[in-house]
Each structure stands twice: as C-alpha cells, then as structure tokens.
Amino acid sequence: MPPLPAMPPLPLEPVNIGAAAKASGVSAKMIRHYESIGLVPSPGRTEAGYRTYAADDLHRLRFVKRARTLGFSIKQIEALLALWSDRRRSSAKVKALTEKHIADLEARIAEMLAMKQTLQHLAHQCHGDARPDCPIIAELAR
Amino acid sequence: MPPLPAMPPLPLEPVNIGAAAKASGVSAKMIRHYESIGLVPSPGRTEAGYRTYAADDLHRLRFVKRARTLGFSIKQIEALLALWSDRRRSSAKVKALTEKHIADLEARIAEMLAMKQTLQHLAHQCHGDARPDCPIIAELAR
DNA sequence: CTTGACATTGCCATGATGGTAAGGTTCAGA
DNA sequence: TCTGAACCTTACCATCATGGCAATGTCAAG
Numbered sequence: 106m107p108p109l110p111a112m113p114p115l116p117l118e119p120v121n122i123g124a125a126a127k128a129s130g131v132s133a134k135m136i137r138h139y140e141s142i143g144l145v146p147s148p149g150r151t152e153a154g155y156r157t158y159a160a161d162d163l164h165r166l167r168f169v170k171r172a173r174t175l176g177f178s179i180k181q182i183e184a185l186l187a188l189w190s191d192r193r194r195s196s197a198k199v200k201a202l203t204e205k206h207i208a209d210l211e212a213r214i215a216e217m218l219a220m221k222q223t224l225q226h227l228a229h230q231c232h233g234d235a236r237p238d239c240p241i242i243a244e245l246a247r
Numbered sequence: 248m249p250p251l252p253a254m255p256p257l258p259l260e261p262v263n264i265g266a267a268a269k270a271s272g273v274s275a276k277m278i279r280h281y282e283s284i285g286l287v288p289s290p291g292r293t294e295a296g297y298r299t300y301a302a303d304d305l306h307r308l309r310f311v312k313r314a315r316t317l318g319f320s321i322k323q324i325e326a327l328l329a330l331w332s333d334r335r336r337s338s339a340k341v342k343a344l345t346e347k348h349i350a351d352l353e354a355r356i357a358e359m360l361a362m363k364q365t366l367q368h369l370a371h372q373c374h375g376d377a378r379p380d381c382p383i384i385a386e387l388a389r
Numbered sequence: 390c391t392t393g394a395c396a397t398t399g400c401c402a403t404g405a406t407g408g409t410a411a412g413g414t415t416c417a418g419a
Numbered sequence: 420t421c422t423g424a425a426c427c428t429t430a431c432c433a434t435c436a437t438g439g440c441a442a443t444g445t446c447a448a449g
Contacts, residue, residue, distance in 0.1 A: 196373050235337045
C-alpha cells in the first residue's frame with residue numbers, strides 16, 4: 106500500500122466533527138487538539154455550539170494528516186502549512202525542511218539499527234533453553 | 248563506539264545520588280524517578296535524608312542504564328531485572344523478551360524507512376529553487 | 390560564619406495520542 | 420409526542436521517559 110493512500114472525495118457541505126474525522130483521517134479528538142494549539146483555525150459553529158467544517162477546513166486537515174503520516178512533527182507541519190498558503194514560497198524552503206526531516210529519520214533509524222545489531226548478536230549467542238546462562242543478561246550486568 | 252561502552256569501576260563505599268548518577272550514567276532525576284515507580288528499590292538514607300547507594304544499588308542502576316541504551320522499555324527492564332535476580336531463570340525467557348524487542352525495533356525501523364523512501368522520492372523531484380512549484384507540497388495537498 | 394556545591398520534594402513541560410466522565414443536541418422511529 | 424441512540428461539548432487524567440525550575444535543607448571548606 107502506498108504511504109499516502111488516496112482518500113474518498115471531500116464533502117462539499119459543511120460537516121460536524123465526526124464526519125470531518127472520517128473525511129480527513131484525523132480523529133475528532135486530535136482535530137480539537139490541533140485547533141487548541143492553533144495548528145488549524147477554529148471552524149464555524151452551529152447555534153448549539155457544534156463545530157462545522159467546510160471543504161477548506163477538511164482540505165487542511167487532510168494536509169496535516171498526510172504530513173503526520175510522513176512523520177513530520179507538529180512544528181514542521183506548522184511551517185509546511187505556512188508554505189502551502191504562501192503563493193510566493195520558494196520550493197527551496199520546502200525541500201530544506203523535508204531534507205532536515207529525512208536526516209532526523211536517518212539518525213533515528215541508525216540508532217535503532219545499532220540497537221538491533223547488538224541485540225541480534227546477543228540473542229544469537231543465547232541458547233534460549235531452560236538453563237539460566239544467558240549472554241544477554243551477562244552483558245547487561247557486565 | 249560500542250553500544251554498551253565500558254564504564255569506570257563502581258565505588259565500593261556507599262555514595263550520594265550525584266556520585267551514583269555519575270557512576271551509573273543515569274541522571275539523579277531519573278534515579279529518583281525509577282525509585283518512585285518501583286523499578287529500583289529505595290536505597291538507604293543518611294540521618295539528614297540523603298539517599299546512599301551501595302555497590303549493589305549501583306550495579307542495578309547500571310543494568311537499567313544498559314538496557315535503556317539498548318532501547319528496552321521500562322516494563323521490559325522490570326522483567327529483565329526479575330530474570331536477572333532469578334537464579335532459576337530460563338535463558339529462553341530472556342531470549343524471547345529480547346526477540347520481542349527486536350521485532351518491535353524492526354517494525355519501527357520499517358515504518359521510518361518507508362517514510363524516508365517516500366520523502367526522498369518527493370525531495371528528489373523538487374527543484375529546490377526560488378520558484379513555488381513543489382511536488383512535496385502538491386503531494387501533501389493532493 | 391559564609392559560601393558553594395550538593396541534597397530534598399513537588400510541580401510543570403515535552404509530543405502525540407487515547408480514555409473517560411458528565412452533560413447538551415439532534416434526529417428517527419414507535 | 421416521547422424516547423433512545425448517536426452524536427456533540429468541555430475538562431480532566433494517562434501514557435513514556437525525560438528535563439527543568441523553585442523553595443528549602445545539608446555539608447564541607449575557606
């Protein structure tokens with residue numbers, strides 16, 4: 106499956122938060138959260154106080170969702186949203202932000218690969234039977 | 248550098264939390280935290296209420312530190328500590344726990360590699376100049 | 390005796406998300 | 420028309436591992 110799966114068409118009419126969640130892939134809980142931290146603007150409200158999301162809002166939520174799926178942090182998404190709505194943006198800025206994120210990912214991947222290597226090495230040396238001798242424990246207790 | 252670097256010899260005399268932090272590589276803050284959640288036992292106290300760590304305590308803290316360095320969660324370390332002090336443990340249990348952790352690592356690594364792949368693909372297509380056209384933004388806004 | 394380096398507890402923050410509780414609204418069906 | 424289900428609201432707590440700060444107490448050296 107592709108990392109950024111296609112989604113069903115957005116509703117044209119303003120919808121409540123539940124439908125917005127379904128349409129965007131962002132949980133209602135997180136939609137409210139994103140609003141509270143200012144990542145997405147406060148949507149309209151019905152007379153009863155229900156949030157109503159127009160096509161624009163849903164579009165933005167989807168953008169956020171896709172960026173999260175690619176592992177961008179909220180702060181980075183803030184920047185990406187600003188660049189998105191800036192018609193005079195330079196693609197260089199977007200690319201730089203993305204490459205920073207790629208570098209972060211690579212660092213974390215390398216760290217975890219190193220852990221994995223060590224662990225596999227240790228696990229390989231471990232009999233894994235009923236006896237207590239265990240190079241894994243021995244290494245931790247070294 | 249090796250994932251589990253050798254450490255200086257442990258002090259033989261009981262020490263205060265600052266020296267325990269230096270000797271174990273665990274911050275004083277985290278030592279107190281581990282105590283509060285029961286991961287390590289409450290150490291002795293001086294009359295003034297200062298915690299005093301004996302060689303045994305320091306050994307245990309080092310064990311925790313090494314396990315954290317390998318990415319084990321606190322819950323897993325709890326189990327590892329129990330196995331460590333169980334002379335009738337089966338190495339199979341240690342190995343199983345370790346392999347579970349390896350599998351978790353692999354899953355996270357795979358997820359991040361997928362992100363990285365997609366991002367690199369997009370970044371590669373992006374001019375990265377002063378113009379606003381940007382396939383990265385386009386993909387997010389799709 | 391003062392000063393500086395240490396120790397104590399307690400609270401708040403991170404990042405992104407989930408849960409739960411206590412209440413109000415809307416709508417469809419009996 | 421009533422009622423119940425399914426929705427919505429806010430507000431708080433939890434996760435996981437860690438850091439920071441504040442107010443206060445202790446110890447050792449000058």
